[in-house]
Amino acid sequence: MIPYSTQLIEQDDIDAVVEVLKGPFLTQGAKVEEFEKALCSYTGAKHAVVFNSATSALLGAYTVCKIEKDDEIITTPLSFVATSNMFVSLGAKPIWCDIKLDGNMDERLIEKLITPRTKAIVGVDFAGKPLEMSKIADIAQKYNLLFIDDASHALGSSVEGQKIGSFADMTILSFHAIKPITTGEGGAVLTDNDEWAKELRLFRSHGMIKKELWNSDMVSLGHNFRLTEIAAALGISQLKKLESFVKTRNKIAAYYDERFEDEKFFITQKIPSNMISSRHLYPIILNPEFHCKKEDIFRELQERGIGVQVHYKPIYQNSFYKEHFGNISLQVADDFYKSEISIPCHQKMTQEDASFVADTFLEILHKYSDKGCSF
DSSP states (O other), X not given: OEESSOOOOOHHHHHHHHHHHTSSXXXXXXXXXXXXXXXXXXXXXXXXXXXXXXXXXXXXXXXXXXXXXXXXXXXXXXXXXXXXXHHHTTTOEEEXXXXXXXXXXXXXXXXXXXXXXXXXXXXXXXXXXXXXXXXXXXXXXXXXXXXXXXXXXXXXXXXXXXXXXXXXXXXXXXXXXXXXXXOXXXXXXXXXXXXXXXXXXXXXXXXXXXXXXXXXEEOSOOOBOOOOHXXXXXXXXXHTTHHHHHHHHHHHHHHHHHHTTTOSSEEEOOOOTTEEOOOSOEEXXXXXXXXXXXXXXXXXXXXXXXXOBOOOOOGGGSHHHHHHHOOOOOHHHHHHHHHEEEEOOXXXXXXXXXXXXXXXXXXXXXXXXXXXXXX
């Protein structure tokens, strides 16, 4: 089975982890700080604060910037549930902004969603394609709102040569196994705000500071959300290879773009020339006539050894969100969910793999082209 995305662990990664395992510190040593400095150097952010997951990084970000009960957060429904779960856990309310056909939040719709209760705009760089950063940042500045970028898909992406991680007030990264680089589980918050960085470090470590000798003091409410030295060592090693990973993903994506250029049954995500995408995903957007056959297409692709996936069920369609926030429907997000299939695109793939995926996908799709839905 060729997975839609996967990690690439090589001998140098293993050696980095083994070195830590043989050393005196498995946690709270020097590797975490080294990893944070490397992330700052790569992205251009002033501060990087690493966490044991992107989910805990999100909770940390929302907490230190004082998102509270009854605040409204304008966000995308097209993401993994953690993006909104973490501010909902603080009592805030999601205000869903519809998306564009590239999967990113439609920045043209944001202003009409702003109310006196709006606290922040939280975007997601879907599949690795950067949001319209300057436009969203301008809206946030105009209305004195926070702009938080959940860039869990997008480490390695850039706009006009500027890396993702230096556009928003806070940027969230994920180092889950199938993300652009991995620490197994892990995440980070990037920010230029000195006070937020200080508070984030407290938040991830019980809110405690060391004073003298054995004495310590808990000065704020916190959690144990620390990243281990083992994970940090893997992250340092992986980060050195991120550019080559992104280059390979883009090579696979460019091949797909060429193969699918004249196809009439679907569209793909287009990346403007001023952007580089990490290509965490390669989303296919099927025409409506395939909606009723999507499950059959999905199953047959998997049976043929192609590990496809769907990204994402709109968050508001989940039972929890229906129960707490009512029934919501956004036209593009709903249609996108009915249409989207992610096909394999990652750094372990060969040209032969990509050819097999493209050939098989087109063969199966054309097989179903005369078995479409009745309207």
